[in-house]
Amino acid sequence: MTRLTDLTMAQARDGLAKGEFTSVELTEAHVKAMEAARGLNAYITETPDLALEQAKASDERRRKGEAGAMEGLPVAIKDLFCTKGVRTTAASKILHDFTPPYESTVSDNLLKAGAVSLGKTNLDEFAMGSSNMTSHFGGVTNPWKRRGDDSPLVPGGSSGGSAAAVAARIALGATGTDTGGSIRQPAAFCGIVGIKPTYGRCSRWGTVAFASSLDQAGPMTRTVRDAAIMLGAMAGHDPKDSTSAPMAVPDFEAALTGDIRGLKVGIPKEYRPEGLSDEIAKVWEQGIEWLKAAGAEPVEISLPHTKYALATYYIVAPAEASSNLARYDGVRFGLRVDGKSLDEMYAKTRAEGFGSEVKRRIMIGTYVLSAGYYDAYYAKAQKVRALIAEDFRKAYETVDVILTPTAPSAAFGMGEKMDDPITMYLNDVFTVPTSLAGLPGLSLPAGLNAEGLPLGLQLIGRPFDEETVLKVADVMEQAAGFTARPAGVEG
Amino acid sequence: MSYIIQGETGEWEVVIGLEVHAQVISKSKLFSGAATDFGSEPNTQVSFIDAGMPGMLPVINEVCVEQAVRTGLGLKAQINKTSVFARKNYFYADLPQGYQISQYDQPIVGEGTIILDMPDGSTREVGIERLHLEQDAGKSMHDQHPTKSYIDLNRSGVALMEIVSKPDMRSPEEAGAYLKKLRSILRYLGTCDGNMEEGSMRCDCNVSVRKKGETGLRTRCEIKNVNSVRFVMQAIEHEAMRHVEIYESGGDIKQETRLFDPNKGETRSMRSKEQAHDYRYFPDPDLLPLVLEDELIERIKADLPELPDEKKDRFIRDFKLSPYDAGVLVADRATADFFETVASGRDAKMAANWVMGDFFGAMNRLGRSIENPPVTAENLGKLLDLIADNTISGRIAKEVFELMTETGKDPSVIVEEKGLKQVTDTGAIEQACQAVVDANADKVAEYKSGKDKLFGFFVGQVMKNTQGKANPAMVNEILKKLLA
Numbered sequence: 001m002t003r004l005t006d007l008t009m010a011q012a013r014d015g016l017a018k019g020e021f022t023s024v025e026l027t028e029a030h031v032k033a034m035e036a037a038r039g040l041n042a043y044i045t046e047t048p049d050l051a052l053e054q055a056k057a058s059d060e061r062r063r064k065g066e067a068g069a070m071e072g073l074p075v076a077i078k079d080l081f082c083t084k085g086v087r088t089t090a091a092s093k094i095l096h097d098f099t100p101p102y103e104s105t106v107s108d109n110l111l112k113a114g115a116v117s118l119g120k121t122n123l124d125e126f127a128m129g130s131s132n133m134t135s136h137f138g139g140v141t142n143p144w145k146r147r148g149d150d151s152p153l154v155p156g157g158s159s160g161g162s163a164a165a166v167a168a169r170i171a172l173g174a175t176g177t178d179t180g181g182s183i184r185q186p187a188a189f190c191g192i193v194g195i196k197p198t199y200g201r202c203s204r205w206g207t208v209a210f211a212s213s214l215d216q217a218g219p220m221t222r223t224v225r226d227a228a229i230m231l232g233a234m235a236g237h238d239p240k241d242s243t244s245a246p247m248a249v250p251d252f253e254a255a256l257t258g259d260i261r262g263l264k265v266g267i268p269k270e271y272r273p274e275g276l277s278d279e280i281a282k283v284w285e286q287g288i289e290w291l292k293a294a295g296a297e298p299v300e301i302s303l304p305h306t307k308y309a310l311a312t313y314y315i316v317a318p319a320e321a322s323s324n325l326a327r328y329d330g331v332r333f334g335l336r337v338d339g340k341s342l343d344e345m346y347a348k349t350r351a352e353g354f355g356s357e358v359k360r361r362i363m364i365g366t367y368v369l370s371a372g373y374y375d376a377y378y379a380k381a382q383k384v385r386a387l388i389a390e391d392f393r394k395a396y397e398t399v400d401v402i403l404t405p406t407a408p409s410a411a412f413g414m415g416e417k418m419d420d421p422i423t424m425y426l427n428d429v430f431t432v433p434t435s436l437a438g439l440p441g442l443s444l445p446a447g448l449n450a451e452g453l454p455l456g457l458q459l460i461g462r463p464f465d466e467e468t469v470l471k472v473a474d475v476m477e478q479a480a481g482f483t484a485r486p487a488g489v490e491g
Numbered sequence: 492m493s494y495i496i497q498g499e500t501g502e503w504e505v506v507i508g509l510e511v512h513a514q515v516i517s518k519s520k521l522f523s524g525a526a527t528d529f530g531s532e533p534n535t536q537v538s539f540i541d542a543g544m545p546g547m548l549p550v551i552n553e554v555c556v557e558q559a560v561r562t563g564l565g566l567k568a569q570i571n572k573t574s575v576f577a578r579k580n581y582f583y584a585d586l587p588q589g590y591q592i593s594q595y596d597q598p599i600v601g602e603g604t605i606i607l608d609m610p611d612g613s614t615r616e617v618g619i620e621r622l623h624l625e626q627d628a629g630k631s632m633h634d635q636h637p638t639k640s641y642i643d644l645n646r647s648g649v650a651l652m653e654i655v656s657k658p659d660m661r662s663p664e665e666a667g668a669y670l671k672k673l674r675s676i677l678r679y680l681g682t683c684d685g686n687m688e689e690g691s692m693r694c695d696c697n698v699s700v701r702k703k704g705e706t707g708l709r710t711r712c713e714i715k716n717v718n719s720v721r722f723v724m725q726a727i728e729h730e731a732m733r734h735v736e737i738y739e740s741g742g743d744i745k746q747e748t749r750l751f752d753p754n755k756g757e758t759r760s761m762r763s764k765e766q767a768h769d770y771r772y773f774p775d776p777d778l779l780p781l782v783l784e785d786e787l788i789e790r791i792k793a794d795l796p797e798l799p800d801e802k803k804d805r806f807i808r809d810f811k812l813s814p815y816d817a818g819v820l821v822a823d824r825a826t827a828d829f830f831e832t833v834a835s836g837r838d839a840k841m842a843a844n845w846v847m848g849d850f851f852g853a854m855n856r857l858g859r860s861i862e863n864p865p866v867t868a869e870n871l872g873k874l875l876d877l878i879a880d881n882t883i884s885g886r887i888a889k890e891v892f893e894l895m896t897e898t899g900k901d902p903s904v905i906v907e908e909k910g911l912k913q914v915t916d917t918g919a920i921e922q923a924c925q926a927v928v929d930a931n932a933d934k935v936a937e938y939k940s941g942k943d944k945l946f947g948f949f950v951g952q953v954m955k956n957t958q959g960k961a962n963p964a965m966v967n968e969i970l971k972k973l974l975a
Contacts, residue, residue, distance in 0.1 A: 082546045095545065102539060104546060206546040213776035241548050242778050320776055323578050326589020327543040331642070342584055342640075369580070369771035378773060 004029035005169040009073055009226035012172055016062065016072045023062070023072025027055035027116050030074045034118055034170045040141045042155075042165040044079045045087050046119040054116040061114065070233045071114030076171035078162050079120035080127055081107045081217070082206040086117075090208040091125045091135035094328045094335045094353030104206025105238045106175060106217045113233035118171055122161030125355045126325065127182055127210045130427035132160025133418060134357040142190060142411050143168040143486035147452035153411040156186030156427075162220045163190035169489055173221040173230045177207060179214045180313050181407070181431025184443035187220055188406035188456025191445040191484065193227045193473070194220040198464045199438035200245035201231075203238030209324040211317035212243070214435050224444060224474040228252035231466065247464060255467035256474040261295030263472065266399035270306035271430060279449045280405045287403055287446055287457045290479035291472070299399050303391040308384050309433040314425060315368050315381035316436070321358075322365025328353060360421065389437040396462050401472050404430050406443040406456035430458060440466045444473050445482045454484065494662030495703065498735045502703040505731040506711075507666050507696060508620075508658035509723075511673060512651045513683035514627070514691035515558045521626050521650035522549030522592060529689055533643035541629075541648040543587030548777050551576075555650040556781065558682040559599050559624050561791050562652055565680045565798055566619050568603025570788055574623075576778045580771040585629035585642050593653075595772045598623035599781065605656070605676070606800055607668040608822075612815040617669055618657035627651050652683065658697065658708065663724035663731075670694060670720050671822065675799050679824045687718050694723050699744070700734040709734075710744040714758050717751050726751040730758050802827055810839035819847060825861040832868035837875050845871060849889065853896045865896040874902040886959050887911050914960045917969075920953075923961060924969045927952045938974055946970065 004026050007015065015021055031048040051074060058072040082088045082100035089095045103111070111117065124134040131154040132140040142155040143164055155164040159176030163186035166174050176183035178196035187194030195218045202217040209215060219230035232252045238244040267288060272281070288298050330336035330349030337352050339345035354362070368377035395402065407427055417423045434441040440463075443456040457476070461469035496503040520527055523540035540547040563570050577595035600622035607615040629647035633640050654673065660666050674685035674692060685692045699711035714730060717723045729751075734744055748767070749758040774780075797805070799821045806817035806827075820843065821827045834842035853865045866874075874891060877883045883891060883906055894905045906912055914920060927949055928935055938945040953966045 088545070090545070098545070100545065102544075204546075205548050208545045209777075211776075240550060242550050243776075319773060323580050323590050323771070323773070326580060326582065327545070327587060329582060329584075329589060331584050332542060332587060333544070343582075346582055366771065369773055371769045371771075374771075374773070 005033045007172070008223045009172045009221060009229055010223070012073055013071070013229070017067070023055040023058040023074075023116060024052060026072060027051050027074045027118070030118055030170060030172070037168050037170045040143060040164050040168055041138050042121055042140050042161045042168065042170060043076065043119045044089055044091060044122050044135075044137045044161070047086055047117060048119075050086070051116050051118050054111070058114050058116060068112065068114035068233075069229065070110055072116060073114070073172050074116040074118050075110065075230070076118050076121045076162055076165045076174035077107050077110075078123055078159055078175050078177060080123055080177050080208045081175060082208065083107055083117070083120065086120065088120065088208070089137070090127070091123045091137055092328075092353065092355070092358065093136045094349070095208075096136065096335065098334050100206070102206060105203035105240065106207065106234045108206075109236060110175070110230075110233055115233065121159070121165055121174055124158035124160065124182075125358050126208065126321070127158040127177055127179055127215075128321070128357050128361055129157040130181070130185055130424055131412075131414075131417070132157040132186070133414065134355050136355060139414055140164045141414070143489060144189075144191060144411060144453055145487050149451070152414045153453070154189065154414050156189035156407070156411060158182040159186050159194070159220060163187055163192060163194070166190070166192050166220050166222060167486055167489070173219055173226055175217055175234065176220045177210075177215055177217050178431075178435065178441075179210050179317060180435050181428040183218045183220060184431045184441055184456070184458055185407045185427055187443040188445070188454065189411040191454030191482070191486070192220055192222050193224050193442065193444050193477075194218060195227050195231060195442040195466065195469065196435070196440065197231060197235060197466050198245070198440045200243055201235045201440070201464065201466070203236070203241040203244045205238055205240040205244075211320040212324060213320060214317055224442075224470055224477045225253060225256060227442070227473075228256060228470050245464065250467055252466060252470055255471045257471060258475060258478070260291070260472055260475050263296040263401065263468070264399040265291050265296050265298050265472070266301040266395050266402040267298050268301050268303045268306065268395070268402060268404060270303050271404040273429075276405075277409060279410075280408060280455065283446045283455045283457065284403070284405050287476060290476050291403065294475045294479065296472070298403075301395045301399060301402070303388075303395060303433065305384060305387045305391050306433055309388055309436055310425060310429055312381045312384045312388065313428065313432040313436060314364065315377050316385060318361040318365035319369050319378050320365070322362045322369065325354075325358070325362055357421070385436045388433055392433075392437045392439060392460075400462075401468050402460040404458045404460065406430060406458040410449045410451070410453035410455055434458075434460050439463060440469050442469050442473050444477055444480070446476070446480050447482070448484055452484075454482075494664065496700065496731060496735050498739050500739050503700045503731075503735045504661055504703050505663075505727065506658050506699045506701060506708060507660035507727055508711075509656045509660070509666060509669060510695040510697070511654045511670070512693045512695075513562075513654060513677055513685070515555050515624075515650035515652055516682055516684060517552060517554045517558060517650055519552055519554075520648040521552055521555050521624065523648050525648065527649050529691070531645055533641070533645060535645065537644040537647065541587065541644055543589070549592060549775070551778065551781065552650065555624060556599070556783070557787070557791060558650075559622060559652055560783065560788060561680050561795065562654075562677065562682045563600030563603065563622055564788075564792055564795055565676050565682075566600070566603035566605060566622065566654075568619055568622065569601030570783065571597065571599055571601055572783045572785075573597065574599040574781045576624075576775045576781065577772045578775045581768045583628065583631075584640060585631045585644070585647065587629065587644060587647055591626055591628060592775055592778070593625035594623035597780075605669060605672055607665060607672055608803070608818040609664070609668055612813065612818065615665060615668075617659040617665070620655040620657050622652050622654045625651050625653055663727045666696065666727055667720050667724045670723060672799070675822050679796055679798050687720070690718065693718055696723060696727055696730070698727055698730040698734070700731050700738070710746050712744065712747055712749050712758075714749045714751050715761060722751060722753050725753070725756055726758055729756060733758070796824075810834060810843070812839060812843055816843050816847065823861060829861055829864065829868045833872045833875065835872070837872060838879065841875060841878075842872075845875065849892050853892070857896065866892065866899075870895055870902055877902055877906060881913055881915060881962060882906060883911055883913050884959065884963055887913065911960060913962050914957055915962045915965065917965065920957075920961050920965050921969050923953050923957050924949075924966065924973055927956065928970075928973050935974065946974070949974070
């Protein structure tokens with residue numbers, strides 16, 4: 001029998017249903033694996049006792065015939081989701097000792113569906129980063145290594161801990177959040193599947209906010225089917241989040257029909273910038289071939305405002321962040337560094353509590369919202385954002401889904417790209433437009449580069465059409481036959 | 492009525508605009524389900540949202556939206572079908588989110604009008620610039636501990652309507668009349684209790700002065716958080732004088748925010764324009780634009796009560812009251828209702844005189860309110876009936892009224908018990924008159940020799956001897972005959 005930690009979520013679900021093993025056994029295997037893989041630093045807080053307690057309760061429910069969609073499946077929760085009674089840090093010193101008295105809607109939905117939570121995964125501080133290197137709790141090591149090179153690589157970010165945990169088989173799946181690519185880019189770097197659903201599909205209530213108009217939760221799993229299962233459990237309208245869409249959650253798994261004949265797949269020419277690496281171009285071409293072979297029709301499209309997306313994103317997201325992070329002031333919770341006056345207490349608390357990337361973004365955001373600069377930056381960025389959304393809207397008049405690379409490179413070394421924030425920001429160049437337009441985007445592993453590192457392809461769908469995205473991804477996944485696994489993670 | 496400051500260099504007029512923060516009457520806060528009761532134990536009415544906990548999100552309270560629309564309609568103002576909530580960013584210990592959710596360039600209510608009722612019975616129109624919804628902050632308490640400040644978040648997140656006037660007022664009296672009228676309208680609508688002492692209505696005053704005849708506006712100063720009508724008038728008066736003095740001594744007014752010190756009766760600088768916050772307003776991404784359906788606006792419009800201006804017109808028209816009397820009676824809805832109960836089917840002028848005279852007098856003297864009146868409207872009406880049907884005279888009525896305030900009894904019971912019924916028996920009155928004439932032969936002679944003024948003496952004696960119960964008209968008539 002396959003090792004319990006190597007099962008897909010769907011396999012584990014079926015195994016539990018058939019009584020081949022219990023949730024306690026499945027959870028114990030993951031707890032053991034989690035302890036063995038501590039070197040990755042994927043988790044900020046492990047909750048093995050709570051997990052086993054939940055697993056026991058799950059087995060009990062199953063005995064009573066009350067199994068939910070995620071019944072007994074051990075998953076990891078990005079440490080940006082508030083978890084009742086379990087420390088929630090957002091990977092920041094300012095929240096290093098914060099234990100919420102409430103459960104985020106998304107994690108609560110998972111628990112209600114029967115899932116078991118193994119713990120809280122590492123991330124870039126306040127989800128700001130593309131490497132997981134900005135975490136107050138240290139970087140996460142990507143389980144993947146370059147062939148013949150033992151130097152540690154980043155798992156991507158900001159959901160780096162979640163991606164590493166899923167790739168390293170120390171969680172069947174994990175929640176991520178994606179503001180500009182924070183699910184998709186680490187999924188690509190770690191050779192797993194990650195979907196950022198349509199903005200409004202998952203509730204933001206109880207998730208520490210980075211940029212409210214962009215933040216979306218989504219699942220990170222090893223297969224497309226698992227992503228469909230987990231997204232179904234996470235999603236749903238939440239009256240506590242005014243931006244949550246009052247729409248029914250479809251049966252995402254049922255969308256995986258394997259039939260994409262006649263589907264038109266947009267290939268945006270703007271995603272082939274000068275200097276795009278050959279290996280990325282090649283895997284993209286390969287993806288197009290798979291789709292053709294399955295009966296879909298690639299169509300070249302234009303998304304003319306793509307080149308402004310990154311600049312737009314780095315105005316909108318920091319602006320919202322500068323305001324969202326104002327509540328971390330040392331007054332009511334989290335870190336407080338005393339000062340002689342209120343202002344001094346604020347300054348000392350925030351100087352000590354926030355890392356440099358967070359400070360940088362607060363400064364950028366404060367600047368672009370300032371009197372005299374608002375129109376030139378924030379107001380203009382909102383206009384460009386509308387144009388970017390309009391690009392997609394027009395494209396979807398002729399195509400059903402869009403295929404692009406997920407990231408401009410494979411995982412890079414820990415410590416690389418740290419000197420120049422712009423180089424780091426370029427990681428998001430392919431994922432950010434989707435975020436600005438609020439569209440669903442999925443990354444799936446499409447192959448390995450010459451160094452043996454996974455590369456991801458991104459599928460972008462119409463608003464609230466995750467079903468088509470998942471259906472196409474499922475077909476591509478089968479065509480890709482991606483069976484590679486990180487060194488040291490045996491089958 | 493013009494208010495002119497006579498300076499050394501000429502005449503100055505004052506230009507006033509008011510920003511009123513009115514706490515919305517609602518069970519729960521603007522964006523959370525926490526309660527809004529005044530005077531509760533500190534930090535007992537605070538949800539995770541109000542405390543700015545991580546990941547918490549605001550959800551608009553529809554009752555507060557309806558109250559704002561109701562107020563807008565009451566101010567005859569433009570209702571904006573789409574409005575946007577924006578974040579006003581600043582740091583303070585009692586502002587948990589680090590921003591206040593307010594409305595900035597797209598408020599829920601646009602331009603409207605308020606008609607001021609001036610003490611001389613005249614009226615004046617003042618424009619409303621806008622009304623927007625926003626959250627209140629918490630309360631900082633600096634006097635509870637020698638080195639620490641305490642924060643009470645009960646008020647944090649409570650819905651406020653900021654109602655901004657145009658700079659249309661020209662005297663402290665007009666500012667006072669504006670506040671009173673606005674408060675009256677809000678209370679009629681049931682959208683704010685208007686209680687300035689409890690802070691549910693607070694006022695910022697924008698004041699500038701200019702030479703009489705000037706058309707442009709000079710630099711203004713904003714006096715923050717003045718908490719009574721009287722203080723608003725004092726603050727404006729002082730501030731206007733300060734401006735005139737500075738201009739006349741060759742100085743210039745700096746735009747700044749000032750505080751009013753009620754003990755000293757003066758304003759002092761709080762922060763200058765240079766120190767002013769840059770609030771970095773931007774649309775709150777946690778909230779969708781607020782879109783109002785026509786049906787909602789129509790439903791609220793259909794449910795609006797009769798407002799003071801309409802009531803005043805009706806009182807003038809139907810009860811033939813003077814504009815002044817009508818204005819006084821409608822200022823408070825309960826008072827207007829009280830008056831209408833008393834006046835219904837009776838002499839309205841007499842009812843108005845009694846309500847505004849003896850009744851208000853007793854209410855003030857006894858420290859009672861219209862909600863807890865010293866005499867019920869029904870009983871006051873009955874008292875008027877007793878006068879009208881000649882059961883008692885006006886003079887006895889005042890006596891009965893006093894007894895009513897003391898005992899709460901029905902006036903007819905008091906009249907019965909105390910034997911105050913007016914004597915209308917001609918024989919009895921003739922007897923009493925004859926007795927007075929007989930007992931004062933000297934005075935009768937004087938009267939007959941031309942001292943007409945003595946007639947009053949004879950009336951007085953008769954009334955005295957009958958303990959005021961004789962019908963005065965009959966006494967007059969009979970005496971005239973006897974003394975002819």
